[in-house]
Amino acid sequence: MAYIAGIYEHPTRKADGKSLALLHAEVAKGAIEDAGLSKDDVDAYFCAGDVAGWDARGTGPFSIIDYLGLKLRYLDSTESWGSSYLVHVAHAAEAIAAGKCHVALITLAGRPRADGFSTGTAVATDGLSAPEAQFELPYAPTVVNTYAMCAMRHMHEYGTTSEHLAWIKVAASHHAQHNPHAMLRDVVTVEDVVNSPLIADPLHRLDCCVISDGGGALIVTGPEIAKSLKHPPVKVIGAGYAPKHQMGGKIDLTFSGARWSGPQAFAEAQVTPDDIRYASIYDSFTITVLITLEDLGFCEKGKGGAFVADGNLISGVGKLPFNTDGGGLCNNHPSNRGGMTKIIEAVRQLRGEAHPKVQVANCGLALVHGTGGALGTRHGSATLILERE
Amino acid sequence: MAQERKIIAPLPFPETTPYWEAAAQGKLLLKRCAGCGAYHFYPRVLCPFCFNEQTEWREASGTGTIYSFSIMRRAEVPYAIAYVTLTEGPTMMSNIVDCDLDAIRIGQPVRLVFKPAENGQQVAMFTLA
Numbered sequence: 001m002a003y004i005a006g007i008y009e010h011p012t013r014k015a016d017g018k019s020l021a022l023l024h025a026e027v028a029k030g031a032i033e034d035a036g037l038s039k040d041d042v043d044a045y046f047c048a049g050d051v052a053g054w055d056a057r058g059t060g061p062f063s064i065i066d067y068l069g070l071k072l073r074y075l076d077s078t079e080s081w082g083s084s085y086l087v088h089v090a091h092a093a094e095a096i097a098a099g100k101c102h103v104a105l106i107t108l109a110g111r112p113r114a115d116g117f118s119t120g121t122a123v124a125t126d127g128l129s130a131p132e133a134q135f136e137l138p139y140a141p142t143v144v145n146t147y148a149m150c151a152m153r154h155m156h157e158y159g160t161t162s163e164h165l166a167w168i169k170v171a172a173s174h175h176a177q178h179n180p181h182a183m184l185r186d187v188v189t190v191e192d193v194v195n196s197p198l199i200a201d202p203l204h205r206l207d208c209c210v211i212s213d214g215g216g217a218l219i220v221t222g223p224e225i226a227k228s229l230k231h232p233p234v235k236v237i238g239a240g241y242a243p244k245h246q247m248g249g250k251i252d253l254t255f256s257g258a259r260w261s262g263p264q265a266f267a268e269a270q271v272t273p274d275d276i277r278y279a280s281i282y283d284s285f286t287i288t289v290l291i292t293l294e295d296l297g298f299c300e301k302g303k304g305g306a307f308v309a310d311g312n313l314i315s316g317v318g319k320l321p322f323n324t325d326g327g328g329l330c331n332n333h334p335s336n337r338g339g340m341t342k343i344i345e346a347v348r349q350l351r352g353e354a355h356p357k358v359q360v361a362n363c364g365l366a367l368v369h370g371t372g373g374a375l376g377t378r379h380g381s382a383t384l385i386l387e388r389e
Numbered sequence: 390m391a392q393e394r395k396i397i398a399p400l401p402f403p404e405t406t407p408y409w410e411a412a413a414q415g416k417l418l419l420k421r422c423a424g425c426g427a428y429h430f431y432p433r434v435l436c437p438f439c440f441n442e443q444t445e446w447r448e449a450s451g452t453g454t455i456y457s458f459s460i461m462r463r464a465e466v467p468y469a470i471a472y473v474t475l476t477e478g479p480t481m482m483s484n485i486v487d488c489d490l491d492a493i494r495i496g497q498p499v500r501l502v503f504k505p506a507e508n509g510q511q512v513a514m515f516t517l518a
Contacts, residue, residue, distance in 0.1 A: 121463045125397060134399035134409075135431035138512045139484050140461065145470045148459035156457070156495045200459045200470075248437035249430035249479025251472055253457055377482075 002093035003226030004234045004386065006035025006219030007344045009325075011181050013332055015111040015213035021052035021067050023109035023215050028068055031217035036229045037103060042219075044074035044101035046092055048084035050110050050215075050335040051077075064107075074101035080243075081372030082282060082337035084108075085218070086382035089343065090239035092220040102222060109215030110335020117336075120144040120208055121199065132246075136377070144208060144285070145200035146376030150253040151287035152202055157254055157302065162202055164305030165286040166193035169206050169329050171313035172283065176326025178357040183210045184330040193286075207286040209328035209338070216340040218347075234350045238269025238385035245378040254302075256288075257381025258295035258369055265367075265383035266297070273297045276385075277363045278349045279320055280342035282371040283327045289313075292369050293320075296383065315358040324349065324358035339370035343384065350388040364388050394466045398508035404434050407446055409510060417449040417501055417513045419477055430479035451501030452476045452518065460490050469493055473515050487516040 008030025015023055024047075032039055045065060053063020061077045076091050078084060085108055092104035120143045127133060154160045170190055176182040188206060196205040226233045242260035266272060273296060281289045290304040298320060299307035312318035325331045325345040328338040346366040348354045354363075366386045373379035401409045411418045420432035424441030435442050458471035469485040471493070485493050486504060499515035506512050 121461075123397065128400050131402070131433070132431055134401055134405065136482050137397045138399050138506055139470055139482050139514075140394070140397070140464070140468060141470060141482065142461065144463075145459040145461045149457040149470065149472060152459055152495065153457040198460075198462045200461045200463070202459075246430075246480075249428070249481065251456065251480040253472070 002096045002220050002222055002236050004089065004218055004236065004343070004347050005221045005226045005229050005231065006031040006037065007216070007347045008034050009216045009341060009344050010109065010214040010334070012214050013113070013181065013183050013212045015114050018111070019052065020109060020111055021064065023111065024051060024064055024107045025068055027109055027215045027217035028105055028107050031105065031219050035219040037219065039069070041103045042070060042105045043072055044092065044095060044104040045070050045072050046076045046088035046104060046106040048077065048108070049079045050108055050337055074104070080380035080382065082284070082339045083370030083372030083380045083382040084337065085339040085343060086368060086370040086384050087241055089218065089220055089236060089384055090241065090382070093236045093239070096220065096222045102225065104220040106218040106220065107215065108217070108335060108337060108340040110337065111213040112336055113211050113213045117211065120211070141377065142200070143374060144203060146374045147285045147287055148200040148203045149376045150291065153253040154287065154291065155202060158305070160290065160305040162194045162204070163190050164309055165207055165290060166190040167308045167310070168283070168286040168289045168313065169193050171311060172323055172327045172329040174314045175324045175358050176330030178355040179326050179331055182326040182331040183212055184326070203285060203287070209284050209333045210330065211336065212332040212334055214332050214334035216334070216344050218340070218343060232351050233389045234347050235387045235389050236384060237387045238265040238271070240264025240268070240383040241380070243378070243380045253376055254291070256291050256295050256371060256375055257379060258292045258371070258383065261381040261383040262296040265385050269385040271365060271385060275365055276320070276367045278324070278346065278360045278366040279322045280346045280366070280368040281322050282338050282342060282369055283323060283329050284338065284371065286329070288371055288375055289322070291375065292371065296367070296369060315360060321358070321360050324354050337372070339372065339382070342368050342370060346386055350386055394468050396504060396506040396512055398506040398510055399512065405432060408432055412503065412511045412513055415503055415511065417451055418446045419449045419475070419479065420444045421447045428477045428479050430481045450476045453499055453515070455485065455493065455495050455497050455499060456480050457495060458485060458493050471515070473499055484514045485516065486514045492517065
């Protein structure tokens with residue numbers, strides 16, 4: 001078993017004047033220092049497609065390894081978009097257990113905002129080697145309208161409403177007001193959300209996450225090192241992974257890969273959803289959270305709307321405090337990949353280091369879920385269960 | 390009513406050219422597996438259900454129902470993206486065109502139409518039946 005021994009979240013939300021490579025270096029240094037280790041202790045590195053140099057012909061992750069000056073005996077560049085970093089934690093735990101390495105560094109960084117991206121509403125026209133591209137691009141799929149089709153179908157089958165979805169944003173905003181780094185710190189109401197402009201029916205502007213720069217990093221170690229360090233050890237006790245796709249045309253937009261990754265993680269951890277005190281749930285859009293909570297078993301399929309309503313996700317108010325940093329909906333979504341910051345806030349909760357206004361009392365067991373890619377087409381779902389020892 | 394949106398030209402693969410040649414003739418082709426008998430979408434050479442390579446092109450009836458949709462409001466020309474469940478079984482991504490976008494509902498029957506992409510290639514879309 002392995003432990004998350006170091007965390008760091010970059011404070012920037014707009015990184016003008018800093019390169020992508022520098023952001024990776026800054027978060028790496030931050031996590032190593034948080035753990036109380038030094039760079040020379042790192043013998044394993046985990047990264048995904050957000051690293052500087054990924055697109056450089058023939059170099060891939062080696063550019064960033066070179067830049068950071070790492071001396072490694074283990075490398076894993078598993079790419080699963082926003083859920084990559086959860087997969088990295090699981091892979092690091094396996095590699096450490098197998099004796100392949102001792103101290104794993106995982107980094108994420110991005111500067112889409114400084115680069116002027118409008119990721120959600122534009123059609124991505126690269127990736128033409130993807131076999132589905134010719135059968136999808138003519139129809140102008142975007143990030144937001146493919147998620148919107150999931151919401152539309154969920155509403156049709158289960159009577160979910162825009163007001164239900166709005167409660168997810170309301171809860172995130174209640175948490176974000178206490179985070180000085182959050183992009184959106186104003187508390188919003190259900191009315192604010194449903195009265196914000198429609199971007200792609202039925203999703204409004206306030207159903208969508210922010211676009212932000214920044215990043216984060218983790219240090220994963222084995223028990224001996226973790227227990228010798230200053231922070232309360234946070235143990236990885238369960239992990240699950242599952243990609244979901246269009247299944248040859250047998251499309252069902254009402255569930256996510258969490259239906260498969262969740263049970264794997266719960267079985268390994270030998271706990272149930274009722275045991276979880278805090279959940280970090282990937283929140284690219286409000287609908288992502290609602291479908292994920294159902295799939296993970298926090299409520300019955302189709303009952304997500306009632307589950308999230310009336311502040312049930314607000315710390316100190318509801319039954320399942322979620323995304324107490326404000327999440328992607330209010331805090332940040334660096335590189336358009338939210339998995340890293342989800343892990344970081346869960347570790348803060350387990351250490352008792354979350355903001356006092358949102359800290360869950362006696363938080364001993366937390367769940368983290370990442371959804372990478374697009375809910376309405378193809379995505380990778382990753383679930384981690386973490387325990388304070 | 391008018392929805393003149395620039396349609397991105399598809400980039401066919403060698404093995405999908407029959408699909409696009411048929412589209413140019415106003416026909417929607419599907420792949421059906423001779424091994425397991427199932428239709429799939431989008432078309433592959435190897436059946437995604439049983440990996441049999443004996444897949445055959447079949448002309449679709451061109452009818453179906455709307456599985457889900459969304460009106461993209463934040464676009465130069467608002468448009469409706471949809472998943473349409475074909476009478477033959479598979480669900481495909483498409484657009485709903487030539488209709489009042491606000492009249493679109495899940496479950497409505499639709500019929501096949503074609504619209505030209507930027508390069509003139511005809512692309513299968515649907516309108517309310």
